[in-house]
Amino acid sequence: MAPPMSASEFLDALRAEGVTVVEVGDWQDHNRNHKGPWGPVHGVMIHHTVTRGSERTVDLCRDGHPDLPGPLCHGVITKDGRVHLVGYGRANHAGLGDDEVLRAVIAEKGLPPDNEANTDGNRHFYGFECENLGDGEDPWPDEQLEAMVRAAAALCRRHGWTERSVIGHLEWQPGKVDPRGVSMRSLRERVRERLKE
Numbered sequence: 455m456a457p458p459m460s461a462s463e464f465l466d467a468l469r470a471e472g473v474t475v476v477e478v479g480d481w482q483d484h485n486r487n488h489k490g491p492w493g494p495v496h497g498v499m500i501h502h503t504v505t506r507g508s509e510r511t512v513d514l515c516r517d518g519h520p521d522l523p524g525p526l527c528h529g530v531i532t533k534d535g536r537v538h539l540v541g542y543g544r545a546n547h548a549g550l551g552d553d554e555v556l557r558a559v560i561a562e563k564g565l566p567p568d569n570e571a572n573t574d575g576n577r578h579f580y581g582f583e584c585e586n587l588g589d590g591e592d593p594w595p596d597e598q599l600e601a602m603v604r605a606a607a608a609l610c611r612r613h614g615w616t617e618r619s620v621i622g623h624l625e626w627q628p629g630k631v632d633p634r635g636v637s638m639r640s641l642r643e644r645v646r647e648r649l650k651e
Contacts, residue, residue, distance in 0.1 A: 456613045458493040458580075461542040463612070464528070468537060471608035471648075473601060476538040478516055484525050485543025491577050492544040497559045497619035498606045499548050499579040500641070501527065502586040502632040508532040511585045516540035527581040529605060535597030537582070537605055547583065548575025551626035562618040568628050575626055580609055588634045602641065607648040617645040 459467065461482035468475050485492065505511040511530060515538075518524030525541025532538065550571035556578060558565050582605055586592050606620045613619075622638040623630045 456493075456495050458495045458543075459609075459612060464542060464609075465539070467608040467612040468529075468605060471604045471611065473604045473608060474536045476536050478512060478538050478540045481516075481525075481539040482542050484516070484541040486523070486525070486546060486576070487543045490544060490574065493577065495580060495613070496556065496578045497580070497615065497621060498609050499575065499581045499621055499623055499626060500602060500606070500633050500636070500638070501547060501581065501583045501623045502588040502634060502636075503530070503583045504588045504632075505585060506587060506592075508534070508538075508585060511583075512538045512540060515583050518546060522546050527583040529582045531582050531584045531598055531601050531605065533585050533595050533598050535595070535601040537601055544576050545581055546576060547581030548579045548623070549627055551575045552628070555621070555626055559619055559621060562616050564618075565621065565625050568624075568626055571627055579621075579626075582606070584633055584636075586633065586635065588632055590634050592635065594635055599636070599641075599644075602636075603644045603648055606641070607645045610645060611649060617642040617649065620645055
C-alpha cells in the first residue's frame with residue numbers, strides 16, 4: 455500500500471528514468487478526485503487508445519468524451535516514445551475490475567484470471583494510454599515500447615515495487631483486450647531488467 459506521489463514527484467520519477475515528458479496544460483490539477491478517492495496506489499496499468507494521430511490522441515485522453523470525461527489516464531505514450539502528461543489524481547482509465555487481481559498485484563504474485571468487475575481500479579492504479587489502433591496489426595515502435603517500460607519502471611522504482619505491479623487492462627477487467635499486440639509478460643520482463651540498472 456502506498457500513497458500516491460505528488461505531481462512533482464511523479465514528473466521527477468519519470469525524468470529520472472530517462473522518459474521524454476511533455477506537460478499538457480494544467481495536468482497537475484486535472485483529475486476526477488471529486489468522484490472518489492485517489493489512492494492508495496498499488497500498480498501501473500497499461501492501455502491502448504484505439505486512435506491514430508498523436509495530437510488527436512492526447513486531446514482525447516485529456517478531455518475525454520461525453521460518456522467518459524477526462525482525464526482518461528495520467529500519461530499518453532505516443533508512437534514517438536514521448537509521454538504526454540494529461541492528468542494527475544483519479545483518472546477514468548481502469549474502471550471496475552477483479553478484486554482477486556488487485557490482491558495479487560498488492561502481494562506481487564502471479565495474476566489470477568480476471569472474471570469479475572467489482573473493484574474500483576481508478577483509485578488504485580496509475581494509468582498510461584498508448585497510441586495504437588488496438589487491431590493487432592498497428593505496429594508498436596521500439597521507441598514507444600521503451601517509453602512504456604521506462605514509465606512503468608519509474609513508478610515501480612519510486613514505490614519499491616517489482617515488475618509484478620505492472621498489468622495490462624486486459625488482466626484487470628473482463629472483456630478488455632488492451633494493450634493488444636503487446637505481451638504483458640515480455641513487458642514485465644523488460645521492466646524487471648530495467649529495475650536492475
